[in-house]
Amino acid sequence: MKIKISSLKALYGISFPMMIEQRAEIVSNQPVTRYTWLMGLRSLEIAGEAKPGQFVMLRVGDGLDPLLRRPFSICGTRDDVFLILYRVVGKGTALMTRLAERAEISVLGPLGRGFGLSEEGVLPVLLGGGIGVAPLFFLAQELTGRDLRFLMGFPTAAEIITTEHLGLAPLSVSVSTDDGSRGFGGFVTDLFKGDLEAYSSKAESLAVFACGPKPMLKAAAAMTMGRGISCQVSLEANMACGLGACQGCAVPADREQERAYFHVCQDGPVFPAEAIDWSGI
Amino acid sequence: MRNFSAPDLHVKIGPLELKNPVMTASGTFGYGREYAPLVDLNKLGAIVVKGLSLKPRAGNPPPRIVETPCGMLNAIGLANIGIETFLEEKLPELRGLDTHVIVNIYGHHIDEYGELAAALKGVEGVSAIEVNISCPNVEQGGMAFGIDPAMSAKVTESVLDRTDKPVIVKLSPNVTDIRVIARAVEEAGAHALSLINTLTGMVIDVETRTPMLANMTGGLSGPAIRPIAVHMVYQVAQTVKIPVIGIGGIMDWRDAMEFLIAGARAVQVGTANFINPRATLDIVEGLRRFCVEKDIDRIGDVTGSLVTNKKL
Numbered sequence: 001m002k003i004k005i006s007s008l009k010a011l012y013g014i015s016f017p018m019m020i021e022q023r024a025e026i027v028s029n030q031p032v033t034r035y036t037w038l039m040g041l042r043s044l045e046i047a048g049e050a051k052p053g054q055f056v057m058l059r060v061g062d063g064l065d066p067l068l069r070r071p072f073s074i075c076g077t078r079d080d081v082f083l084i085l086y087r088v089v090g091k092g093t094a095l096m097t098r099l100a101e102r103a104e105i106s107v108l109g110p111l112g113r114g115f116g117l118s119e120e121g122v123l124p125v126l127l128g129g130g131i132g133v134a135p136l137f138f139l140a141q142e143l144t145g146r147d148l149r150f151l152m153g154f155p156t157a158a159e160i161i162t163t164e165h166l167g168l169a170p171l172s173v174s175v176s177t178d179d180g181s182r183g184f185g186g187f188v189t190d191l192f193k194g195d196l197e198a199y200s201s202k203a204e205s206l207a208v209f210a211c212g213p214k215p216m217l218k219a220a221a222a223m224t225m226g227r228g229i230s231c232q233v234s235l236e237a238n239m240a241c242g243l244g245a246c247q248g249c250a251v252p253a254d255r256e257q258e259r260a261y262f263h264v265c266q267d268g269p270v271f272p273a274e275a276i277d278w279s280g281i
Numbered sequence: 282m283r284n285f286s287a288p289d290l291h292v293k294i295g296p297l298e299l300k301n302p303v304m305t306a307s308g309t310f311g312y313g314r315e316y317a318p319l320v321d322l323n324k325l326g327a328i329v330v331k332g333l334s335l336k337p338r339a340g341n342p343p344p345r346i347v348e349t350p351c352g353m354l355n356a357i358g359l360a361n362i363g364i365e366t367f368l369e370e371k372l373p374e375l376r377g378l379d380t381h382v383i384v385n386i387y388g389h390h391i392d393e394y395g396e397l398a399a400a401l402k403g404v405e406g407v408s409a410i411e412v413n414i415s416c417p418n419v420e421q422g423g424m425a426f427g428i429d430p431a432m433s434a435k436v437t438e439s440v441l442d443r444t445d446k447p448v449i450v451k452l453s454p455n456v457t458d459i460r461v462i463a464r465a466v467e468e469a470g471a472h473a474l475s476l477i478n479t480l481t482g483m484v485i486d487v488e489t490r491t492p493m494l495a496n497m498t499g500g501l502s503g504p505a506i507r508p509i510a511v512h513m514v515y516q517v518a519q520t521v522k523i524p525v526i527g528i529g530g531i532m533d534w535r536d537a538m539e540f541l542i543a544g545a546r547a548v549q550v551g552t553a554n555f556i557n558p559r560a561t562l563d564i565v566e567g568l569r570r571f572c573v574e575k576d577i578d579r580i581g582d583v584t585g586s587l588v589t590n591k592k593l
Contacts, residue, residue: 017318018318019318019319020318020319021319021557021558021559059556059557064351064503064504064532065350065351066348067348067351067352067353067503067504067552067556068348068353068555068556069555069556106557108319108558237343237344238343238344238345238346238347238348239346240346240353240355240552240555241309241315241554241555242555243311243315243316243558244311244315245309245310245311245315245316245331245554245555246308246309246346246355246357246555247331247340247345247357247360248345248346248355248357249343249345249346250340250341250342250343250345250360251343252342252343259339260339260340261339261340261343261360266315280342
């Protein structure tokens with residue numbers, strides 16, 4: 001059951017984020033690389049409302065172990081279906097691989113604040129590390145028709161995730177692998193250095209959108225902040241509720257901010273790089 | 282004769298009358314509005330808001346939570362906006378609701394509890410005060426009060442001295458005998474007791490040999506702790522005359538019913554909100570259906586109805 005947001009506004013005099021909790025049908029659930037799976041879930045409301053960078057909380061099963069919902073970035077939408085990429089890292093994600101098509105699981109979303117889209121005339125640079133590419137695929141989908149740079153880094157060639165895997169329109173991307181087995185050999189942030197040099201005279205015209213492991217985000221923040229380049233990072237954290245109630249997903253805020261911690265679920269998951277205290281990450 | 286009318290779900294917690302026995306537990310439901318898009322707040326027995334201190338608190342460094350088998354460990358550290366901001370920014374929204382708002386308070390010192398009570402004195406829209414003497418995740422105060430009967434009584438008195446509202450004291454399970462604390466708080470004049478707060482626990486990452494929480498230890502909640510909570514509620518309900526509110530791992534109406542049978546007058550639902558945002562309302566509906574099926578006229582009749590002389 002859904003409560004009308006308009007009536008809430010009348011009741012409280014303030015607006016609320018659109019979110020719903022419902023059972024959604026799994027329309028697809030397949031491995032795309034050795035450790036990474038793609039799941040499609042049918043929800044007209046979530047697929048219709050979600051913005052790039054937002055996430056959903058999934059309940060993996062009806063049992064009590066694992067207990068908590070799991071947060072996943074939305075990596076794209078197709079009509080009334082939204083897609084999530086997940087890496088099999090623990091009990092919850094292992095159970096997810098066993099979920100059959102047509103099964104229904106509880107989804108809560110769309111949650112959080114997504115990427116702020118940059119104005120025309122700015123070149124978006126999407127910087128993804130590993131499974132962190134997930135929300136950037138959705139962002140690229142949203143930016144269709146615009147010039148953009150999409151840089152992705154993976155540990156090795158076998159772990160590369162492509163738009164083809166997702167069934168999305170092809171994109172021109174630059175790939176790095178840590179072991180040099182495909183594309184640029186090194187980290188994606190090293191690959192980004194090349195872009196920075198190429199655009200050195202007009203660095204302010206770049207807008208970076210980054211998601212990946214914390215050291216990668218830290219490096220991306222350090223590379224952009226001193227140069228006047230806007231950089232938005234999508235963070236992750238252990239999370240229980242996903243909507244600002246439990247305050248479990250704290251991330252340290254920069255000294256200039258009014259508060260000591262942000263909450264990834266509500267204030268993020270996307271933050272301007274300068275809002276974060278990177279020494280605490 | 283079968284009663285076809287709707288069962289009466291009202292319960293009384295001291296002077297406070299609730300439309301049903303299901304409340305939200307402090308710290309698991311924010312200030313209410315976080316769940317407003319998903320839950321009709323007017324249908325709740327009461328909302329117990331996130332614990333408030335005199336001054337805002339930033340809380341503990343992350344990681345603050347970790348999942349455990351059938352539970353979770355948290356060390357939020359009572360992060361909150363402070364009583365002043367609550368009264369200015371959050372309470373006005375809550376006043377429009379057709380439910381009771383119970384304010385959970387926490388102080389570093391006994392005096393602070395009294396000051397918090399004074400700040401809430403006569404405040405419209407606040408139905409009762411819940412006194413947190415049982416938070417395991419802060420250095421000063423909190424559980425330090427709740428594990429000592431004399432201190433528990435002093436905190437209770439200092440709140441009662443400065444308020445005109447019903448006072449509920451929330452007890453810690455991290456004690457040798459919870460009945461001793463319960464009795465001390467009752468004698469100090471509390472209107473009701475709520476229990477249990479979380480159990481202190483620890484999880485270690487075996488790869489790095491470091492604690493999973495930055496605070497090292499945290500409070501365990503969720504269905505894993507429910508049997509302990511049911512037992513403690515039973516013990517306390519046998520000991521005191523004031524109403525007992527049962528808390529601890531309630532996920533559905535059956536769990537809630539266990540607490541009522543053990544002696545609780547009402548229940549609070551905590552961790553379940555994170556898993557099923559509508560858990561509270563599902564529980565209210567489940568209790569209602571159960572009463573209809575079992576011919577129970579008033580939910581209050583279930584309280585303390587444990588059958589102990591069952592012959593097989």
